């Protein structure tokens with residue numbers, strides 16, 4: 001396959017301004033890019049007149065939960081049989097690709113093999129979806145985020161409770177055996193968990209160390225749910241690679257993150273916080289008021305922290321915990337606007353977080369996330385200028401095509417959400 005895209009504004013993902021240019025794709029890779037005035041040797045290539053459109057790298061969802069299938073409660077995920085759940089996860093993968101995300105770094109699966117099976121099916125061409133790094137379920141302590149059990153009633157959710165370093169190590173090793181790329185540890189609690197609030201670092205040093213050791217010993221990665229400041233420090237101290245949220249990070253935690261910025265990624269996952277805040281604002285039921293009182297300071301802390309992270313040059317990825325009823329799969333491009341509106345990112349900086357930094361969190365910064373010769377041809381052709389207004393990326397009708405590895409897709413209404421062009 002040889003395709004010459006001509007006449008578009010080309011934005012390469014580095015932060016350099018867009019320019020009128022052409023991009024030559026050969027097979028699964030980008031062969032050349034050039035200003036529109038220059039000739040590109042393109043013998044026999046299909047030519048595409050993209051005048052008035054915008055070419056950019058495919059986006060990367062840095063905090064994906066493809067098996068969180070828009071249920072109102074985590075325990076509903078536990079009720080899904082593995083077979084049904086796998087099909088729904090495939091459906092979410094197609095939705096994400098149809099929304100312009102050509103890669104996704106998972107931040108946890110709801111069952112051990114869901115991400116793994118869907119990742120492998122995508123790689124084998126059995127279904128369409130983004131390039132995927134598969135994660136384990138959320139390893140959590142008893143009473144932590146994702147432990148849906150009650151004393152009188154066993155209920156699975158998206159977490160598996162493990163207590164003590166030996167249990168963490170055993171379950172981490174089991175997930176690694178089953179093929180996950182990333183082990184997820186819930187070091188802090190969360191705003192909806194009575195026995196583990198956001199401000200509490202409930203997973204101990206020894207437990208975190210055991211999970212990290214199990215993954216790093218075989219070259220795999222660890223991601224953490226870390227809202228409390230102490231949980232961020234614990235994550236950095238023990239070598240966690242991806243530290244999500246970091247809302248309440250104090251000065252010392254920010255200093256630690258900054259000192260580790262060449263190896264660590266962060267991601268606010270602000271989408272779910274804003275979606276839940278919208279839900280409970282003006283909700284005068286006791287439960288609504290409680291949630292509002294918890295979410296408002298959390299939102300304010302997240303904004304403070306991520307404005308500061310941007311100032312310090314700490315790598316931040318987009319991805320907002322999509323996959324809950326209030327924050328459904330496929331609406332992930334909203335995150336770029338959140339970065340601009342709430343964290344002080346310029347549109348170019350938000351786009352870089354979604355592309356170049358995304359390529360790096362996929363461990364493929366050398367071939368993913370930029371429009372550059374030799375890089376994989378993961379491209380979006382957009383009818384609009386996201387550098388003026390990133391919200392154009394939320395409108396799937398404006399995605400003229402989504403290219404992954406040289407293959408073109410177009411979004412479509414309803415399942416299968418994305419259609420491959422031949």
Ligand SMILES: [Zn+2]
Nearest residue numbers: 063107269321
């Ligand atoms: Zn998450």
